[in-house]
Amino acid sequence: MIPLYDDNPTKRSPVVTVGVIAACVAVFLYQLTMGPQAYNYFVHWFGVIPGMVTGAVSSYIPQYESPIPASLTLVTSLFLHGGILHLAGNMLFLWIFGNNIEDALGPVRFIAFYVLAGVAAALAHILQAPASEVPMIGASGAVSGVLGAYLLLYPKAQVGVLVPLGFILTVVRLPAVVVLLIWFGFQFLSNAFNGGAEGGGVAYMAHIAGFFAGMALSLIFKPTGIPFFGDGRR
Numbered sequence: 001m002i003p004l005y006d007d008n009p010t011k012r013s014p015v016v017t018v019g020v021i022a023a024c025v026a027v028f029l030y031q032l033t034m035g036p037q038a039y040n041y042f043v044h045w046f047g048v049i050p051g052m053v054t055g056a057v058s059s060y061i062p063q064y065e066s067p068i069p070a071s072l073t074l075v076t077s078l079f080l081h082g083g084i085l086h087l088a089g090n091m092l093f094l095w096i097f098g099n100n101i102e103d104a105l106g107p108v109r110f111i112a113f114y115v116l117a118g119v120a121a122a123l124a125h126i127l128q129a130p131a132s133e134v135p136m137i138g139a140s141g142a143v144s145g146v147l148g149a150y151l152l153l154y155p156k157a158q159v160g161v162l163v164p165l166g167f168i169l170t171v172v173r174l175p176a177v178v179v180l181l182i183w184f185g186f187q188f189l190s191n192a193f194n195g196g197a198e199g200g201g202v203a204y205m206a207h208i209a210g211f212f213a214g215m216a217l218s219l220i221f222k223p224t225g226i227p228f229f230g231d232g233r234r
Helices: 014-034 035-046 052-053 070-079 085-105 107-128 142-154 176-193 204-221
Strands: 001-008 159-167 167-173
Touching: 001 085, 001 107, 014 070, 014 085, 014 176, 035 070, 035 176, 052 070, 052 107, 052 204, 070 107, 085 107, 085 204, 107 142, 142 176, 142 204, 159 176, 167 176
Parallel strands: none
Antiparallel strands: 001 159, 159 167
């Protein structure tokens, strides 16, 4: 089930959402210009390595010596992606749901919201695997935060999703609460049955934590004039 659009108009242009998407695409295109060795260095420099953040790993392998403190990778990792499908999936969800959260919070609050949700997601992954030396990259944790906020703010909004019915693909409209809870259920079950941290190469705990962080942060950042549990129509 892949979301394609939502029936939820906005009042202002999503400049931050578009900017984040542009930045992620630009970084990915830069990654494509690298050879395998340079790419490996880049991911180790700017991805989150839990063991480096916690101190469980005493030092980098010499060639991976990072130009930035390990703590900053909690933010830089949000702009790196491991492949075109990884990038496309995150940016699709961000484009569909992020513009409405930016519209509700305002651009400045949305920037803080997005970064904090991403950091919270990364910290949850670190808590689950504090000694891991495997870098985690991607905007998934921050985007999960957007989904959590959307669930509270616009659960009744209609979302068009692509659904396979046998060999036929069809688009159906479902309430956002249904789409987002199905998505969350998949993350929860995948985390439980794929060995936790980085099960199958995916940091599912970061997705789960980002989702809850987004819900909590929406309580903090939401302006008083924006109601919860709406349908998004104006």
